[in-house]
Structure formats: C-alpha cells, structure tokens
Amino acid sequence: MxxxxxxxxxxxxxxxxxxxxxxxxxxxxxxxxxxxxxxxxxxxxxxxxxxxxxxxxxxxxxxxxxxxxxxxxxxxxxxxxxxxxxxxxxxxxxxxxxxxxxxxxxxxxxxxxxxxxxxxxxxxxxxxxxxxxxxxxxxxxxxxxxxxxxxxxxxxxxxxxxxxxxxxxxxxxxxxxxxxxxxxxxxxxxxxxxxxxxxxxxxxxxxxxxxxxxxxxxxxxxxxxxxxxTAAPLRLATWLGLGSFLACLALIAFGIVGHLRGVTIPGWTSLFVAVLLFGGVQLVCLGLLGEYVGRIYATVQNxxxxxxxxxTAEDQPATPELSNTADRPAAPEPEANAGRPVAAVRG
Structure with a gap:
C-alpha cells in the first residue's frame, strides 16, 4: 500500500x-x-x-x-x-x-x-x-x-x-x-x-x-x-559517613579505657587500620558525590x-538538534477513542 x-x-x-x-x-x-x-x-x-x-x-x-x-x-x-x-x-x-x-x-x-x-x-x-x-x-x-x-x-x-x-x-x-x-x-x-x-x-x-x-x-x-x-547512593554515602563517625568514637573510647587501665596498645597497627578504613569510606563517598556532580556538569553544558x-524524509540536510529542545512539526489533533473497552488498561 x-x-x-x-x-x-x-x-x-x-x-x-x-x-x-x-x-x-x-x-x-x-x-x-x-x-x-x-x-x-x-x-x-x-x-x-x-x-x-x-x-x-x-x-x-x-x-x-x-x-x-x-x-x-x-x-x-x-x-x-x-x-x-x-x-x-x-x-x-x-x-x-x-x-x-x-x-x-x-x-x-x-x-x-x-x-x-x-x-x-x-x-x-x-x-x-x-x-x-x-x-x-x-x-x-x-x-x-x-x-x-x-x-x-x-x-x-x-x-x-x-x-x-x-x-x-x-x-x-x-x-x-x-x-x-x-x-x-x-x-x-x-x-x-x-x-x-x-x-x-x-x-x-x-x-x-x-x-x-x-x-x-x-x-x-x-x-x-x-x-x-533516586538519590539513594547519596544517602548511602551519608550512612557510611555516620558509621565511620560512630566507629571513630568507639576507637577513641577504647583508647581512653586502655590508657586508664595501663594497657599498652600497639599504636602503629591501630593507626594504620583507622587510616585505611576512614580513607576508604571517604573515597567511596567522594566518588558517589562526584558522579552526581558530573551529571550536573553535563546538564549545565547542555x-x-x-x-x-x-x-530521507526531508529535502535538505538535517541540522543538529538537542534531545530535549528539538523543533518538530505540529502534532495532529488526537483521534476520538474508538473500539471496545480496554480490559487491561491501568491508570
């Protein structure tokens, strides 16, 4: 046809x-x-x-x-x-x-x-x-x-x-x-x-x-x-930061109690583990934040x-267009609903 x-x-x-x-x-x-x-x-x-x-x-x-x-x-x-x-x-x-x-x-x-x-x-x-x-x-x-x-x-x-x-x-x-x-x-x-x-x-x-x-x-x-x-990854970063803060408090309390009891605590090992733990969490949080900042940056660039x-439907070459600002011909008027009722329609 x-x-x-x-x-x-x-x-x-x-x-x-x-x-x-x-x-x-x-x-x-x-x-x-x-x-x-x-x-x-x-x-x-x-x-x-x-x-x-x-x-x-x-x-x-x-x-x-x-x-x-x-x-x-x-x-x-x-x-x-x-x-x-x-x-x-x-x-x-x-x-x-x-x-x-x-x-x-x-x-x-x-x-x-x-x-x-x-x-x-x-x-x-x-x-x-x-x-x-x-x-x-x-x-x-x-x-x-x-x-x-x-x-x-x-x-x-x-x-x-x-x-x-x-x-x-x-x-x-x-x-x-x-x-x-x-x-x-x-x-x-x-x-x-x-x-x-x-x-x-x-x-x-x-x-x-x-x-x-x-x-x-x-x-x-x-x-x-x-x-x-969803902003769930950002919320994850928040919870990771809170967990790190609570872990830091626990380590401080542990150190104070050990000092009061006169217990010798290997300083290098605890410091090394703490630096790795908190540094890793901070990097994860920065990475998640960076992903969203990157999206904002890309949007601002437009x-x-x-x-x-x-x-092939046009007589002249098409000009570049933005995915959210492209001009187009006016849409035809909606056709009146016809046919029998829809059994599986939602909304």
Whole structure:
C-alpha cells in the first residue's frame, strides 16, 4: 500500500540500529506485511546509530522499494537510548512504537497495541511472558533489575517490559519537554502515569548477529536507572559517613579505657587500620558525590546527546538538534477513542 509521507500519519515505528546488516532483510520481510495489514497511514523510522557495516546501504536499498521507510543517520555512535530519543523526536505519527531490529520482540504484536491505543490507552507495554530463549544469567539479572526498579519507581513499572512499547503523541510531547540527558525510557514512561495497557508475548531468539547489550552496557543501564530516579547512593554515602563517625568514637573510647587501665596498645597497627578504613569510606563517598556532580556538569553544558546527519524524509540536510529542545512539526489533533473497552488498561 502506498502513502504520502508528507500527509497525516497514524503510526510511526522507530527502530534504533547499530551494525544490523545481518537482520535487515529478515526484519523488512516480517515487519512490512504487518504494517501494510493495518490499512492505515504509517512510517518506519530507522535510526542508524553510527554503524560501521553495510546497515545504511542495505536500508537505502530497501527504501527504494518501501516508500514508508525513513532513514535517520546519527553522525556517530551515541548509544541505544540516544538513538531511540532521536527517533521519537522525529517521528510524526499519532502513535509511536519503538522496536529493536533483532526481532526478539514480535512485530505482529503491533496490531494489538494499536487496537488498545485506539481504545483509550496512552501507553501499551510489550511484556515478555516467556524469556526461555535468553540465557540463565540474562534472565536472573533481568529479574533482579526489575525487582530493584519497581522498588525505586513504584508498582506501576511492568515487570519484564523493555523498550518494545507504543506511546501516544501526548506521551511523546511530554517526553520531549523533560530535561533528561540520559533517559531510561523503560522507567521514565511508567513514571509519567499515563493510562496504560499490556500486550504479553513470548520473547524469541535473536534473528542474527550479536547482542548490542553486553554485560558492560547492562551495568551502565542499571546505573543510569538508579542515578536518574533516586538519590539513594547519596544517602548511602551519608550512612557510611555516620558509621565511620560512630566507629571513630568507639576507637577513641577504647583508647581512653586502655590508657586508664595501663594497657599498652600497639599504636602503629591501630593507626594504620583507622587510616585505611576512614580513607576508604571517604573515597567511596567522594566518588558517589562526584558522579552526581558530573551529571550536573553535563546538564549545565547542555551538549546535544545526538546529531542527526540526514533524514530521507526531508529535502535538505538535517541540522543538529538537542534531545530535549528539538523543533518538530505540529502534532495532529488526537483521534476520538474508538473500539471496545480496554480490559487491561491501568491508570
């Protein structure tokens, strides 16, 4: 089905990509029939996150045969969340779906997501009901991550919901107004409190290629999640300082009692241990404080988290934009709610 991308668009599908040449043909072969079957105006926003392989060339070849496919290129590798931000900011649909290119999250669920959105949900989460295709380590670390995040963000965070979701235009515009420099959307979107629903699915094995979330990136995501949503590490520094103070008092009392009793205390050993103990605690506290000061410094600098090099939907090269201040076309008027009531809507 053909459509004029300059006209009104109902659905945008944002797909961050980094060195995904092995999955592009399979992704298009599976995604396009799903979207064509919706019988609605749509676009696919493929965000190339500075790939070094043939990802862009393959996308360009596919765009020749698929007019709804847009290619947004970032000038350098900025990370998955930054690429997702670039796609969300440039998507023009009334509803926007974020989808990874590896097909672990099934595109067939988009139809049900759109139905729930048209029935009144501003956010529809894709929830992984079965992760048996993941390794045991991946499942256990994911379970621990979501347990921790639910304690931080609240019970409104769906367990096992990643970045496969649908959001309305109202949610997109709200996200754009937030000053987040390193957004973690799987936590940020639930924290907004928009009415939501869930679509459960079985997580599949990666189509091809290698995962773009190895252990170091998983750790970085966990830290960003904690640092963006809670000051608990700073409180930990406070408790460590208090504990050190109490330990110091205890050592002073011990020294005084020993002196009054005439007990000889080896001075070098106690001094050495005390210096190591208190010095270590101070370094930990300074490190935690430094992490937050660094985030404040980065925010004050207000440097862009991504630069768009080109967009095939525009006649001229795109100008660099900030992730929280980008200009965009006016959003279309919300469509009246239609369809039957949503059984799984929250909020």
């Amino acid at each position: 053909g459509t004029d991308l300059a006209g009104e668009i109902t659905l945008s599908v944002v797909i961050p990509m980094y060195n995904e040449e092995a999955v592009i043909s399979g992704l298009v072969a599976r995604l396009r029939p799903v979207l064509d079957g919706l019988h609605t105006e749509y676009e696919v926003v493929a965000v190339d996150d500075g790939s070094r392989d043939a990802t862009v060339a393959l996308l360009t070849a596919q765009a020749d045969e698929w007019p709804q496919l847009r290619i947004v290129r970032l000038r350098r590798n900025s990370g998955h969340q930054a690429a997702l931000t670039a796609g969300l900011h440039r998507a023009r649909g009334r509803w926007v779906v974020s989808l990874d290119a590896d097909l672990q999250d099934p595109p067939e669920a988009i139809a049900e997501m759109l139905r729930l959105a048209q029935a009144g949900a501003d956010v529809v989460y894709g929830v992984r009901a079965d992760r048996s295709t993941d390794t045991v380590f991946k499942r256990q670390t994911a379970r621990a991550y979501y347990r921790l995040m639910r304690r931080i963000v609240g019970a409104e965070l769906p367990a096992q919901a990643g970045d496969f979701r649908l959001v309305s235009r109202d949610v997109v515009e709200t996200l754009r107004q937030l000053p987040e420099r390193t957004p973690v959307y799987r936590l940020l979107v639930p924290a907004l409190g928009f009415p939501s629903a869930e679509v459960r699915y079985v997580r599949e094995a990666r189509l091809a290629g290698e995962t773009k979330y190895p252990l170091p990136r998983m750790i970085a995501l966990a830290w960003d999640s904690v640092a963006n949503f 440097r862009p988290t991504f630069h768009v090099g080109s967009d």
